[in-house]
Amino acid sequence: MLNRSVDRNHFRLFANCVPVKGASRSLICDIQRAVYHFIPNDLFDILTTQANMSVDSLLAFYEDENNSDTIKEYFDFLYTEEYIFFCTADELALFPELNLDWDHPSAITNAIIDINQSSEHDFPQLFNQLEELGCRALQLRFFSDISLQNLSEIIRLLDRSVITAIEILLPDPGNLRDEEVISLITLNLRISVICFHSSALTRELRTFSDLPTTISFSTNAITDESHCGVISSKYFALGIELFTEGQKYNTCLNRKLSVDKSGFIKNCPSMKATFGNVKTTQLKTAIAAAGFKDPWGISKDQIYICRDCEFRYICTDCRAYTVNNGIYNKPLKCKYDPYSIAWSE
């Protein structure tokens, strides 16, 4: 309100600050600055259904209910945080809402490859096929020991790749010297995350300001694909890509492809349906097979409970582990209840 002049009697949310209504509270998702703020559901209604009312008429409207101080506080908050600006009635139409469509030129945007001691993956072959599909992000999950030497050889295959981010999980070989880890990463700066699991210690080694990689150690032993699907506020990501993708597509599985430890092509290694084995089936053939793309379109708006959750467009998802194994049920490993707005242990 502070600087609101007489003629600027209307308000508009900046298009990249999108309110999302939950069962018991709402969020303003600030897509541009990657932060979110909780707001009460009445404020959500003001920002959406009453968005075309002038501030004065809004204040008058709530005057009757003796709430106008609250409304003034709301506007002060929204203005201070730069979620809204004041304008004239004529200007309202000049500021359209953000287009929330999502698209990507790649047939596959992200892939998971699982590896254990019995895996017989032909990496050069697999990487070539991922390249052809335009894959941008790759996760390699080693469930059993692999030497840094062997890992280097695999990573080197991606020297000139369209992939821009590689995440690696592997058992801590023990007695690792920092220099060994650094030389592995400098081999290929696409490595965005490297996590040593089954480690004797938990620490994060991120002292290299010139390296883009997050290096971490975890005492958890990741011995198979079941160590996945955890939903936590730690994994919330606020950005235009996830936010728009989440409107109509699944925030885990859309344009994802996985190769499990035995070489079976799946949506996710934890899911049962397989679409052939890499030994005999081309990845692009598997993608074209009936059913492969089905889970891509399961958006949060179609999932029970998730569709009532204010976090639905900034959250990851899991379709492998769901409540009662229902494909439209909320992730089993989500401990948030949007009705009581509480996280349980």
Next chain:
Amino acid sequence: MEIADQCRMLLRVGDQEIDINEIEAFWHRNGHITIDFPATLISDDFPYKKDLFSHFRNEKRKTSEYLHHQFRKKKSLGNYFQADLNKLIALEQARALSIPVPPTLVTTSKKTLVSFLTKYGKAICKPISDALMLTDIDEGTVAYYTNVLTDENVNSLGDHFPLSLFQQRIIKKYELRIFYLDGEFYSMAIFSQSDEQTMVDFRKYNHRKPNRTVPYSLPPDIQDKLRQLMKQLDLNIGSIDMAVTPENEYVFFEVNPVGQFGMTSFPCNYYLEKKIAQYLAQTI
């Protein structure tokens, strides 16, 4: 190149050979095609060395001309021949279409500048060509964009100074960055005015608290005028800088024919890269 029974022209890029006849459409974003000459060694005492090199240059120029002639026949985005657009011409043409432009002065004389300031109040100073980028190992790149001319600046000037462009400082409600593609406008409003750092030139980015950048619907009458301007400038793509004043006047600053579109496309979710691809892929 070969002009015989059939006309053929081959371009070598790395180890790839491209037959110009096979190119149906191209997008010129920046840069130019150079014609390499094998190094020619001529002894220093050869009396006609200068003439010979000048002749080589002419040979190259005419060959480039033919290359351009070939390219002119193709469908293209971006005007290869207009990439180095003249800001002053663009201002003049905008004015002729009655698009408001800031009063502009190009001068080397302090006296002229002072009377301009007396008439128009505060002014800004900006390059007539492109931004000057100075790179220093320790400081990084320092770019000279648009700056407000202070009294101190003016006082420190001698009677004459290097050629400079001055414009009346326009009070902005918000700035517009408009990407033009084949008749369509993709506009973004930049709320640069609540931040001292970005007030004069939003490219002095505040990364901690970035300026709000949101999609904008350009009014149809402004669209019509800009469409005419782009047509006159022979551009089918370009990035237009404007500002909306508190009086709701749309003031034109400049058009960049090789402008970046990512800074508009990403925040407004316009998918311009897809629209560009679709334009080029449409059958000719």
